[in-house]
Amino acid sequence: MDLPVSFNEIWFLLIGVLLTGYACLDGFDLGVGSLHLLTKSDRDRRIFLNAIGPVWDGNEVWLVVGGGALFAAFPKVYASVFSGFYIAFMLFLLALISRAASIEFRSKEPMGWWRQLWDIVFSLSSILASILLGVALGNLAWGIPLTAEGDFAIGFLGLLHPYSLLVGLTTLALFMLHGNIYLLVKTEGDLQTEVRRWFPSVMIFFLICFVVTTLMTLAKVPRMTALIREYPVLGIFSILNLLAIVNLVREVYRERFAQAFFSSCMTIVTLLILFALGTYPNFVYSAGSPEYSLTIFNASSSDKTLTVMLVIVAITLPFVLAYTAYVHWVFRGKVRMEPIGK
């Protein structure tokens, strides 16, 4: 079969789609978690949790499937990245497990201290998970010293440098913004007014991070913009990214929160497209000895496996999209606290 693109490129794209889907979906519930402690009353916090209750679990599935797909399509990347980021990844797992536990356990007891404790765990683990995701992206953008075997061992502290921490902070800000807008969609009345009051600060926090990260990437990591400089037409994604950010603010001020949420999804999508364009054709760029980089060609599974998996995706994806959309439609509308039971 002669395709204009290789299976490797298709799978690079598909894993990008899975991880972008994860960022758009789990991004808002991580954001809600990061903002959770800003509201004080038990009732409001319960509304926050109810807003993400029916969907957060499904959102995390995108990460799990992304991990499985990465294992299947690019096993060398899966092996190098997760063993190389060992401690960071263990902390990320700790955050995800603690977060799941806090959502599950918080409501089970009425005592104030119990709920306060789980609220703190929920919020801190959401913040930690967001920052760690960004730190990982920052390291992949910056480059990592790989050996000829494709291994790297730079230790946890080696991962923490100004650029990766900056990307970590930017990711946190982006998810907070995304979560803030999600809460505007899902709440009403006084609580919505309160959430709306947070918006300018969250927006400014995001803009500062965004501008500093952009400048630092242009100045210090020219590799990440090389493809756009070579093919200026790809600059369209930068323009779309800026338009999405501007439109997001505009829609919030016009109180069209659903449209604002769409724009913040587009912000995430375009940012990740820019990231993918910057890193292509590498998955893990080897700083120091670029010939050891793990690319989408030298780190992939065989064409046979990539084909089989493409068939699996072609069979399942329409169903997944259909019932995911259906469930979001079933739970559309505002979250209220009325006892619905019959």
Place this chain on the structure above:
Amino acid sequence: MDVVLLSRIQFALTIGFHYIFPPVSIGLALVLVIMEGLFLKTQNPLYRQMVHFWVRIFALIFSLGVASGIVMEFEFGTNWANYSRFVGDVFGSPLAAEGMFAFFLESTFLGILLFGWNRVGPKMHFFSTLMVALGSTMSAFWIIVANSWMQTPAGYHVVTEGSHRRAEITDFWAMVFNPSSMDRFTHTMVGAWQAGAWLVVSVGAYYLLRKRHEAFSKASIKIGLVIALVSSVLQLTTGHTSAIGVSKNQPAKLAAFEGHYEKKAPAPLYLFGWVDEANERVRFGLGFPGMLGVLISGDPKMQIQGLRAFPQEDRPPVQIVFQTYHLMVMIGMGLIGLSLLGVFLWWRGALFQSKWMLYLLTIAFLGPQIANQVGWVAAEVGRQPWIVYGLLRTYEGVSPVVSSAEVLASILMFSFIYLILFVLFIYLMIRKIEKGPEEAMREGVPASY
């Protein structure tokens, strides 16, 4: 301690903890389908109450399964990087298929199952329950396909790139239906049904002993006991075919199951015993001579390869495999006896009055839990010293860049957080059970966190 042993300990710890939850949720999903189906058919409010009650228990168990399951998806990469590089081309696709076919399905429809009572009609709700059950079954299928490929690899060839070997897929369906996958899938699924069914029986028996929720409890016990009886007897046949498969495909494992050392000889079937690994024999054992041959081929004189037929470095640890295997078999037999006795007493109209029987049924849920755990220990330790049977040794699969200090740190982290989760889980299970079905019904939809 060396990093291989520590990585194995961590994998055993995390998978063992994870495996407390999925079998019960698979079993409970089946129970829920039956209960909600009965409700749709009869409109008897008792069944609706049962669904409301068991959905809450299901949700708690399911959420712990998800939380501990995320770890598993990534642990091949974190701790077994060279294994991942070796098997990725083959092993990754069933893992990805599990996500695409199963995880999206179960997690999405769980939202409706839990929170959708007043947002969708009763038929749509029942459909969602069905989809959750289907999703959990497909999840079991694909992950067992992946694991079975490690036991009986098929549909691949090994290619060499420089100093590296790796398995590459040649025939997808031969990989999926490798020699052990269907035997092991059915055996695991039936074990999961037992776990769910006996939990339902145990909770009902507990209520009856306390003289609470009598109508609810009697109906629950009846449904649970029927599933328990059918699956306990069925487990005999899946266990039997699994053993035949092991004798064909992994003779060293079978020899370890029975502590059979002689190179080629008829082998007994032990009821119990103690393996003296130094002197290569079983002590204090009660065995039926020639019965292993009868079990496998119907011939007591069947010559069965013992451990001495394998070089020392290809033998699994024998004692632990022998003991866990025999504990599993013994519990399996006990559960058949208990379910037969339960149904007999039910038929005689004496089941709900018999105190000692109700006590026995109250603790019966532990039976399948323990059997499921030790069965997996026997299966996986019996695979040693191979991580992929006959192809890659366990020590070759470990991550080259992860230090033993790092693995020790993560073991401590998992032990700490899993201990907290387990204590809270038990506490919340007890709370939900103490609250009882009427409370669950009054609250209706668990709408509020």
